[in-house]
Amino acid sequence: MSDPVTRNRSRATADMVARTANVSRVAVSRAFNPHASIKPEKRDLILKVAQELNYTPDMAARSMVTGRSHLVGIIVPDVSGPWESxxxxxxxxxxxxxxxxxxxxxxxxxxxxxxxxxxxxKGFNPDSVIAYAENVRPTTLARVLDRAVPIYIGYPDEEVSEEEAAPLFDRLDVLQRDGIEQAVALMQGYGARRFAFLAGKTNSLATQSRGRMVRKILAERGLPPPILIQGDYMYDTAYRETLNQFRLGEPVDAIFAANDVGAFGAIDALRTELGLRVPQDVKVVGFDDIHQSHWKSYNLTTVKLDLTERTQALLRLILRRLKNPTSPSLTETVSTRLVVRGTVG
Amino acid sequence: MSDPVTRNRSRATADMVARTANVSRVAVSRAFNPHASIKPEKRDLILKVAQELNYTPDMAARSMVTGRSHLVGIIVPDVSGPWESxxxxxxxxxxxxxxxxxxxxxxxxxxxxxxxxxxxxKGFNPDSVIAYAENVRPTTLARVLDRAVPIYIGYPDEEVSEEEAAPLFDRLDVLQRDGIEQAVALMQGYGARRFAFLAGKTNSLATQSRGRMVRKILAERGLPPPILIQGDYMYDTAYRETLNQFRLGEPVDAIFAANDVGAFGAIDALRTELGLRVPQDVKVVGFDDIHQSHWKSYNLTTVKLDLTERTQALLRLILRRLKNPTSPSLTETVSTRLVVRGTVG
DNA sequence: TCTCAGAATGAACACGCTTTCATTCATCGT
DNA sequence: ACGATGAATGAAAGCGTGTTCATTCTGAGA
Structure with a gap:
C-alpha cells in the first residue's frame, strides 16, 4: 500500500485478465467485442475478472488493428463564445x-x-473531423487529412456558385430564408422602414449569406437596401459600431444582427449610450437563439437555428459516411424559424 | 504503377518515408525525435520527404511504446455554460x-x-485528467484511472477537514477571502445591512466555501448572517428563487451571488419583475468575472477569479507531476480580487 | 599512422490489441 | 448412428512506432 501520489500501478492488460481467468487472450478480446462468437458463460466470467482487475481495452492498441480510433476531431475558433460552446x-x-x-x-x-x-x-487518426472555422475550404481539409471526408455546410439560399464548387462532398444545407423572412415581416409590420444589417466576421459564409438574404427580402418587400454595420460577431465591436452608425451615420429604426451576441451589443449601445428605447424606437432581431437570448434584460427576438437538430443532422452524415465510405454524397437539411420575444413589438 | 508508395491512398507510414528517402525506418523515427542522434543533413532530407508524402507519426503507435499519449482528458458537466466554456x-x-x-x-x-x-x-490512456465536476472525490478518480494522479482544488479558507482528508495529492488552493471581503466591505460602505447569499449547486465545494466565507466576514463586521437563497448556478433558478425570496420571504438590500450567471438572474428578477433598482435599492455582487459581466445591461461588480492565472497554475502542477511522478506533492495558490463596476454604488 | 571515444546506424524486439485461419466441439436432421 | 452444419477456440500474424544493443563510422589527439 503506497501513497496515492507515488503509486505507479501499471494498467491491466488483456494478457493478465486471460491468465487470471484461465482463458486465452483471444477470448478476452472476444468478450469485449459484442459481435464475436464466444460462449456466454465464458464472456461473463471474463468480464467479471476484468472488472476486478480494473481492466479496460487500450483504445490505442485497438485502433492500430481496427483502423478506427473512435475519436472525432473538433476545431473551434473560440471555445468560450456562447454560440460556439x-x-x-x-x-x-x-x-x-x-x-x-x-x-x-x-x-x-x-x-x-x-x-x-x-x-x-492527423497524428491522432481521428475517424472524422468537424471544423467550425467557417472559412476553411473543404479541399484543404481533404488534402491534409487524407482519411477524413469533409462535410460541406452550405447556404443554398444564396447564389449557387458555392454549391457547384463542391458537389462531391456530403452537404448540410441550412435554409435561412424562412426565419429571416419572418423577422423582416414582423419588423415591417411594426413600422420599421430603414433597416441595418449588423454583420459578423467578413470571411464567414454564414454572415455573407444572411446579409444577402436580408437585402433580397427587403427588396422584395419594396424597402430600401440595408445599411451595413460591420461587426465581427463580438459584443464590443457591435456596441461600438452601432454607436458610430447612429452618431456619425444615418440612424435606422431596425437592426438585423447576424448573431445574438452582436444584437446584445447593439441593444446595449442603443439603450445605455444613445438613450433610445428597444423596441419602441429601434427594433432589433438576432440570429441563433443562444441560451442568453431569453435573459430578461435582452429578451431577444431572434431567428432560431436549432442546435440539436443541426447537430443530429451533421452526425447522421458523419456516421453514414463512416459506415460506407464509398456511397454517393448525401445532403441533409435544417431550417430556421423566428422566435418572438420582446425586441420588436 | 511502379511506385506503390505514391499510389497508396491510406496514411503514409514511416516505412514508406524510409523507402522513398533510401534510409532505414529507424532513421525516420529519429528524424522526428528532437533528442535522437542523427546527422542533420539526413534529418533534413527525411523531413522533406515526409512532408512530400504528407506523413505524420501515428500517435497511437507512438503512445504504445512511449507510454505517453499526449492526451489530457477533461470532464465538464456542461460545456455550454459561460464559466465552464x-x-x-x-x-x-x-x-x-x-x-x-x-x-x-x-x-x-x-x-x-x-x-x-x-x-x-481510461481506455484512451490520457496522460492526465482534469475533472471540473466539483463533487468527484479524488480517490474515486485515482481508483478508476490507475495511471492518473489527481490534483485537488481546495479552498483553504474553509474548515480544514477537507484539507486533512487529501494531504497526499497535489493541491491548487483558491484564496477566496480577499475578494469576498472587498465585496462585503464595498456593499456595507454603500449602506447594505441585510445580506442574502445566492448559492450554487449544493454539492459544489466552491459554493459551500463561498457561503461560509460570506457568513464569517459578515459576523466579523457585526452584520447579521446572510439569508440563503438556494440556486444552482443557473439563470432561471436564480431568477425564480430571488423572486420567491422577495415575495414570500424577507427582502434584503444586498445579494452576494456564488457565480455571475446567478447574479444576472437575480438582477433581472429585481428590475423587470419586482420594480427594484440595482444598485440603488439592492446591491448585487457576483463571482467569477465571466466575459458577459461587463455587458452594459448588467455591468456587474464581481469577484474575479483569474482564469488564465488559475489555468496556468493547474497546468504547472500537471506538467511537473508528469515529468516526475515520484516527487513530493506540490501546492499552487491563486487569489481573487474585486472588480468594481456598476451594481453596488 | 594509430588509437580511441563518441556519434551514427540498423536489426530485432516490444507495446496491447484484433483478426484471420485452421481446428475442435456441440447440435441437428435423416 | 452418422455425416453435416455451424459455433467456439487458440496459434500466429500483424498494426506503426520507439528503444535497446551491438556494430560501424568519424575525427581528434598522440
Whole structure:
C-alpha cells in the first residue's frame, strides 16, 4: 500500500485478465467485442475478472488493428463564445452517445486554420473531423487529412456558385430564408422602414449569406437596401459600431444582427449610450437563439437555428459516411424559424 | 504503377518515408525525435520527404511504446455554460501550447460523475485528467484511472477537514477571502445591512466555501448572517428563487451571488419583475468575472477569479507531476480580487 | 599512422490489441 | 448412428512506432 501520489500501478492488460481467468487472450478480446462468437458463460466470467482487475481495452492498441480510433476531431475558433460552446456541447453529447470521444482543438483568434494544427491532429487518426472555422475550404481539409471526408455546410439560399464548387462532398444545407423572412415581416409590420444589417466576421459564409438574404427580402418587400454595420460577431465591436452608425451615420429604426451576441451589443449601445428605447424606437432581431437570448434584460427576438437538430443532422452524415465510405454524397437539411420575444413589438 | 508508395491512398507510414528517402525506418523515427542522434543533413532530407508524402507519426503507435499519449482528458458537466466554456477554452489553449490534445467528455446534467465514463476515458490512456465536476472525490478518480494522479482544488479558507482528508495529492488552493471581503466591505460602505447569499449547486465545494466565507466576514463586521437563497448556478433558478425570496420571504438590500450567471438572474428578477433598482435599492455582487459581466445591461461588480492565472497554475502542477511522478506533492495558490463596476454604488 | 571515444546506424524486439485461419466441439436432421 | 452444419477456440500474424544493443563510422589527439 503506497501513497496515492507515488503509486505507479501499471494498467491491466488483456494478457493478465486471460491468465487470471484461465482463458486465452483471444477470448478476452472476444468478450469485449459484442459481435464475436464466444460462449456466454465464458464472456461473463471474463468480464467479471476484468472488472476486478480494473481492466479496460487500450483504445490505442485497438485502433492500430481496427483502423478506427473512435475519436472525432473538433476545431473551434473560440471555445468560450456562447454560440460556439453551445454547439460544442451539443456535438460532444451526441458523439458520446454514439461511442465517440471528442478531440478538441482551438484555432487562433481569427477564423484562420493553419495546417500545422491539422497535421498535428492527423497524428491522432481521428475517424472524422468537424471544423467550425467557417472559412476553411473543404479541399484543404481533404488534402491534409487524407482519411477524413469533409462535410460541406452550405447556404443554398444564396447564389449557387458555392454549391457547384463542391458537389462531391456530403452537404448540410441550412435554409435561412424562412426565419429571416419572418423577422423582416414582423419588423415591417411594426413600422420599421430603414433597416441595418449588423454583420459578423467578413470571411464567414454564414454572415455573407444572411446579409444577402436580408437585402433580397427587403427588396422584395419594396424597402430600401440595408445599411451595413460591420461587426465581427463580438459584443464590443457591435456596441461600438452601432454607436458610430447612429452618431456619425444615418440612424435606422431596425437592426438585423447576424448573431445574438452582436444584437446584445447593439441593444446595449442603443439603450445605455444613445438613450433610445428597444423596441419602441429601434427594433432589433438576432440570429441563433443562444441560451442568453431569453435573459430578461435582452429578451431577444431572434431567428432560431436549432442546435440539436443541426447537430443530429451533421452526425447522421458523419456516421453514414463512416459506415460506407464509398456511397454517393448525401445532403441533409435544417431550417430556421423566428422566435418572438420582446425586441420588436 | 511502379511506385506503390505514391499510389497508396491510406496514411503514409514511416516505412514508406524510409523507402522513398533510401534510409532505414529507424532513421525516420529519429528524424522526428528532437533528442535522437542523427546527422542533420539526413534529418533534413527525411523531413522533406515526409512532408512530400504528407506523413505524420501515428500517435497511437507512438503512445504504445512511449507510454505517453499526449492526451489530457477533461470532464465538464456542461460545456455550454459561460464559466465552464471559458475555463475549457483557457485550458485547451494552454494544453495545446504544451503539445497536448484535449480529450473532452461531458457528464450528465448534474455534477455527478459516473464511473462508466471514467472507465471509458481510461481506455484512451490520457496522460492526465482534469475533472471540473466539483463533487468527484479524488480517490474515486485515482481508483478508476490507475495511471492518473489527481490534483485537488481546495479552498483553504474553509474548515480544514477537507484539507486533512487529501494531504497526499497535489493541491491548487483558491484564496477566496480577499475578494469576498472587498465585496462585503464595498456593499456595507454603500449602506447594505441585510445580506442574502445566492448559492450554487449544493454539492459544489466552491459554493459551500463561498457561503461560509460570506457568513464569517459578515459576523466579523457585526452584520447579521446572510439569508440563503438556494440556486444552482443557473439563470432561471436564480431568477425564480430571488423572486420567491422577495415575495414570500424577507427582502434584503444586498445579494452576494456564488457565480455571475446567478447574479444576472437575480438582477433581472429585481428590475423587470419586482420594480427594484440595482444598485440603488439592492446591491448585487457576483463571482467569477465571466466575459458577459461587463455587458452594459448588467455591468456587474464581481469577484474575479483569474482564469488564465488559475489555468496556468493547474497546468504547472500537471506538467511537473508528469515529468516526475515520484516527487513530493506540490501546492499552487491563486487569489481573487474585486472588480468594481456598476451594481453596488 | 594509430588509437580511441563518441556519434551514427540498423536489426530485432516490444507495446496491447484484433483478426484471420485452421481446428475442435456441440447440435441437428435423416 | 452418422455425416453435416455451424459455433467456439487458440496459434500466429500483424498494426506503426520507439528503444535497446551491438556494430560501424568519424575525427581528434598522440
Amino acid at each position: 453551445q454547439e460544442l456541447d451539443a456535438m460532444t453529447t451526441a458523439l458520446q452517445a454514439e461511442g465517440f470521444a471528442t478531440l478538441l482543438f482551438r484555432t487562433r483568434d481569427d477564423l484562420s486554420l493553419d495546417e500545422t494544427l491539422l497535421t498535428y491532429m | 471559458q475555463e475549457l477554452d483557457a485550458m485547451t489553449t494552454a494544453l495545446q501550447a504544451e503539445g497536448f490534445a484535449t480529450l473532452l467528455f461531458r457528464t450528465r446534467d448534474d455534477l455527478s460523475l459516473d464511473e462508466t465514463l471514467l472507465t471509458y476515458m
